Amino acid sequence: MTDKKIKDLIYRSLEKELTPEEQQNLDRCLATHPGAARLYKEWDQISDQVNREKENLVNIDLKQAILSRIDMKKYAQQEAKPEIRITTALWHRPQVRYGFYFLMGVFAGFLLFSFLKVDITGSKVQTQDMKGTLYDSRSFDDMKVADNILYESPLARAVFAVRYSTKIVEARIDLSSLYPIKTTVEFDFNNFEVLNVQNVSVNDQTTAMAASNFLQINNVGDNKFIVQLYNKNSLQHNIDFKIYQNDLPLYQNSVTVNKE
Amino acid sequence: MITKDDNELVYEVIHGNISSFEILIERYQKTIFNIVLRMVNDEETARDLTQDIFIRVYEKMGSFKFSYRFFSWIYRIAANETINYLKSAQRIELHKLTEKLVNEADSGSEREETIQKLRKGLRQIRPDLRLLLLLKYFFGLSYEEMAEVLQLPEKKIKARLFTAREVLREELLKNDFFDHDR
Numbered sequence: 001m002t003d004k005k006i007k008d009l010i011y012r013s014l015e016k017e018l019t020p021e022e023q024q025n026l027d028r029c030l031a032t033h034p035g036a037a038r039l040y041k042e043w044d045q046i047s048d049q050v051n052r053e054k055e056n057l058v059n060i061d062l063k064q065a066i067l068s069r070i071d072m073k074k075y076a077q078q079e080a081k082p083e084i085r086i087t088t089a090l091w092h093r094p095q096v097r098y099g100f101y102f103l104m105g106v107f108a109g110f111l112l113f114s115f116l117k118v119d120i121t122g123s124k125v126q127t128q129d130m131k132g133t134l135y136d137s138r139s140f141d142d143m144k145v146a147d148n149i150l151y152e153s154p155l156a157r158a159v160f161a162v163r164y165s166t167k168i169v170e171a172r173i174d175l176s177s178l179y180p181i182k183t184t185v186e187f188d189f190n191n192f193e194v195l196n197v198q199n200v201s202v203n204d205q206t207t208a209m210a211a212s213n214f215l216q217i218n219n220v221g222d223n224k225f226i227v228q229l230y231n232k233n234s235l236q237h238n239i240d241f242k243i244y245q246n247d248l249p250l251y252q253n254s255v256t257v258n259k260e
Numbered sequence: 261m262i263t264k265d266d267n268e269l270v271y272e273v274i275h276g277n278i279s280s281f282e283i284l285i286e287r288y289q290k291t292i293f294n295i296v297l298r299m300v301n302d303e304e305t306a307r308d309l310t311q312d313i314f315i316r317v318y319e320k321m322g323s324f325k326f327s328y329r330f331f332s333w334i335y336r337i338a339a340n341e342t343i344n345y346l347k348s349a350q351r352i353e354l355h356k357l358t359e360k361l362v363n364e365a366d367s368g369s370e371r372e373e374t375i376q377k378l379r380k381g382l383r384q385i386r387p388d389l390r391l392l393l394l395l396k397y398f399f400g401l402s403y404e405e406m407a408e409v410l411q412l413p414e415k416k417i418k419a420r421l422f423t424a425r426e427v428l429r430e431e432l433l434k435n436d437f438f439d440h441d442r
Contacts (some may be wrong), residue, residue, distance in 0.1 A: 011425060042429060042438050049378045050397045056375070057294045062307065063285045066314045067278070075322065076276045 147255040164257040169229040186240040189213040192229040200224040266330035332408040381431040389424035
């Protein structure tokens, strides 16, 4: 055993930090190593004197001397901040602390729930492939074409572009006439229902009205409409487009939706 | 009566409650004074230095970090103040003079004589090593607490303490402290 190790064992022994095994090692060493035994004795003596010296700690009272030398007003202005104290005290109340933890828990749960609702399955399906969703049904470009009808005469011109999805039928109607004409879109209310009539470009003299089984447009000039019907089922049905002038029919045609 | 912990008292002091500072003085003056006394070896100087330390503590209390333990903070201030004091050349002269006076005054029983030799041995070693021995053996601080007070790694504290013990033993040998010297 090196000198340093022996010394270390001796010092730790005096501090009562040795394990029984280390103590045994030290005892063996002290028995065989006169230098170590001498050192141990010396430190035992030092220890003894230190313990005696500890009893000689001087009692003193410097309180008044110190207080007379300090600036007592140094922190006095901060006395008017009891709210901090109250806050601290409040925080240490179990009701407040656990209430806060509870709210944090609820909030964390809400966040977790929100995140879990997001599609995390890594699905590669494109939205246009998800048939039957409202988003897909409203996208005109992704709809199936029912028909494109064109009527053209010296009195009027009309274009009916009709497309459909499982839930929506959308007709884009362009009307152009020098004199007033009436255009109707007629259907069976058991199969369709008017969802929306959007005036894309409509002048003041033109009006549109919807009923349960038809839509009527009183047109003068050039106008554009988008008409959306709710497709109530997937059976084939006809939608009739008619044009009148002075209540005399000028044109009539039908478009079939849900063809496949 | 509920005993307030040190940090709570510090909080109250910096919010204007001077009586909490009185409690802190009562709690620590004896320990601080006795450390300082064994460092400077002069009661009058130790008295003045202890007062200075508490005044310093009071002034710096506004910047006390409540994540620390108060005792390690005040011991650190005491250690710094005392070592700075001893470092001054003038003070060292005074220290030597005091030592001389103390040596001349040494007298009495064998027991008293041995204690005087121990004190002398302590006085003769470097202040930083002396402080370590005082904190460890006189005031019973653990290595962890010493590391906190002196802001040094525990490993370094152990190494320095080892040196301090060696130096003290050498000095005590010179002073015929040990029984086998007689």
